[in-house]
Amino acid sequence: MARRFDPSRLRFAGEPRALPEKIGRDWGTTGHAAFSVSSTDALVYQEVLPQPASRIIVRGRPGDVLQTIDAPAGSQFPSLDPQGTHVALQGEDENTVEDIWTIDLERGLASRLTARQGSNQRPVWSPDGRHIAFMSNRAGAYDLYARNADSTGDDELLVKSPHTKFPAGWSADGKYLLYVESGHGDTRRNIWLLPMEGDRKPIPFLNTGFDVDDAKLSPVLDDLGRQWIAYVSNDTGSREVYVRPFPSGALGGPPGPAIRVSTTGGHHPFWRKDGRELFYYASPGQMAVDVKLGKTPGMGIPHALFVPGATGVSADGQGFPYIQDAGEMPAARINVVLNWAADLAGK
Secondary structure, three states: OEEEEEOOOOEEEEEEEOOOOOEOEOOOOOOOEOEEEOOOOEEEEEEOOOOOOEEEEEEOOOOOEEEEEEEOOOOEEEEEOOOOOEEEEEEEOOOOOEEEEEEEOOOOEEEEOOOOOOOEEEEEEOOOOOEEEEEEOOOOOOEEEEEEOOOOOOOEEEEOOOOOEEEEEEOOOOOEEEEEEEOOOOOOEEEEEEEOOOOOOOEEEEOOOOOEEEEEEOOOOOOOOOOEEEEEEOOOOOOEEEEEEOHHHHOOOOOOOOEEOOOOOOEEEEEOOOOOEEEEEEOOEEEEEEEEOOOOOEEOOOEEOOOOOOOOOOOOOOOEEEEEEOOOOOOOOEEEEEOOOHHHOOO
């Protein structure tokens, strides 16, 4: 958009005007539109890059390909349902605007879940497989919403605030939604809990003074009736994977002590369905760690499975889905428009 401005009066003149060009976005750093203007009425911009087609590759533990399924272009952040039969993910349209899709892994069929209201990203399944939480900027900042996984009903607003929020996972009983939020007086990310019953007032769970991210709750309880949370923190100067017991924080008390899992960096942790193994990504590939939860927790030695990394594991612990581009990204095209503001005169 463009609008004339009178610097001598500090006022706008005329109404905003839409420019016809499809301007790309800088996803790597800011998310801002990729353009610049000069004092001599020259506009330079990068055209929007349509994402190549995507596919879901399911690999076994040795790295062998078990299944290949077509997915929407620009797919990211796949999330397996509790039964391991469907994947939810974000895909992009021709203008690189994201929507949430679900894919039936048995039939290979994709269905759109959200309907182009802003940018919809990062889906996560509820433990009963009936709902999907996601983030959307349809009202400005990225807020949290939920929708029935079968596409019935309307989107439900869960959390609204001026800060960016990322859904992370649900408690095993479905009573809490875990999410990451940044912007409370600083730029660090912290972990919050949203009660799904009662007044639904968010509860701060983990604020260590460092970035904490990629939070995932264990799918089962330990012998003391506790869930555990796996997350990533940079408190050592590099991103490492940790686990902590969950309930004390959920009840408003301090979280339990942290146990470091990774040894040489790591991110994107996720659990095996029985809670006895934890996976995470560390260059150059997928890592696995044997886990014993309980009063005296134990962590095995991380060992590599295959390259590249996945974001989930099937119910039997043998299949690892990840997203792969099915084509080449087109070359970026830079356009220069001279005297671009001439037609704004008098508007």
